[in-house]
Amino acid sequence: EPEVTQTPSHQVTQMGQEVILRCVPISNHLYFYWYRQILGQKVEFLVSFYNNEISEKSEIFDDQFSVERPDGSNFTLKIRSTKLEDSAMYFCASKYEGYSNQPQHFGDGTRLSIL
Amino acid sequence: ILNVEQSPQSLHVQEGDSTNFTCSFPSSNFYALHWYRWETAKSPEALFVMTLNGDEKKKGRISATLNTKEGYSYLYIKGSQPEDSATYLCAFPAYGQNFVFGPGTRLSVLP
Numbered sequence: 001e002p003e004v005t006q007t008p009s010h011q012v013t014q015m016g017q018e019v020i021l022r023c024v025p026i027s028n029h030l031y032f033y034w035y036r037q038i039l040g041q042k043v044e045f046l047v048s049f050y051n052n053e054i055s056e057k058s059e060i061f062d063d064q065f066s067v068e069r070p071d072g073s074n075f076t077l078k079i080r081s082t083k084l085e086d087s088a089m090y091f092c093a094s095k096y097e098g099y100s101n102q103p104q105h106f107g108d109g110t111r112l113s114i115l
Numbered sequence: 116i117l118n119v120e121q122s123p124q125s126l127h128v129q130e131g132d133s134t135n136f137t138c139s140f141p142s143s144n145f146y147a148l149h150w151y152r153w154e155t156a157k158s159p160e161a162l163f164v165m166t167l168n169g170d171e172k173k174k175g176r177i178s179a180t181l182n183t184k185e186g187y188s189y190l191y192i193k194g195s196q197p198e199d200s201a202t203y204l205c206a207f208p209a210y211g212q213n214f215v216f217g218p219g220t221r222l223s224v225l226p
Contacts, residue, residue: 045213100146100208103161
């Protein structure tokens with residue numbers, strides 16, 4: 001069964017450094033998402049992406065964050081200048097159709113640790 | 116701000132016990148309610164999509180019901196097995212398509 005894959009599984013970065021988290025969504029999917037979970041808290045929505053542009057973003061997704069689908073297969077999340085509070089598990093998800101009754105398919109996540 | 120809650124936060128049951136837990140969500144502007152099973156170090160796995168009031172869905176020993184008027188869904192596990200140990204998340208599609216997640220119910224099934 002097709003899967004969403006994320007790399008790396010764990011990223012350790014110094015505060016203030018840029019980090020890029022990578023995702024390969026399921027190949028025929030059209031809608032892409034990033035979520036994160038800070039330890040002990042709920043999974044939170046960051047951004048959704050469709051037709052090569054951001055369709056929605058949360059308050060968390062400020063100017064330090066950006067997303068890109070550079071080559072038709074990868075979907076990346078960049079944090080420009082990381083802060084300690086960016087430490088979290090980051091999940092990528094994708095789905096084929098935009099309907100609310102379609103499940104999103106998640107990757108295994110990238111654990112980001114900011115020192 | 117949409118709020119999705121789940122109870123209990125965690126649950127320990129003996130192998131063979133049946134159990135259930137709850138997801139509560141806003142009853143207005145309902146589109147769907149999703150249940151996911153999430154094992155440690157793995158990706159959340161879609162279990163059910165509930166769309167109609169009174170819906171009941173079943174997959175093996177796991178089933179779910181939906182009450183959109185009062186804003187809750189129950190997940191039932193019959194005859195729990197150690198492999199059922201996981202966090203069970205419910206997710207409510209917000210005004211667009213993104214999910215608002217509940218905090219999850221962490222289930223531990225003791226052999």
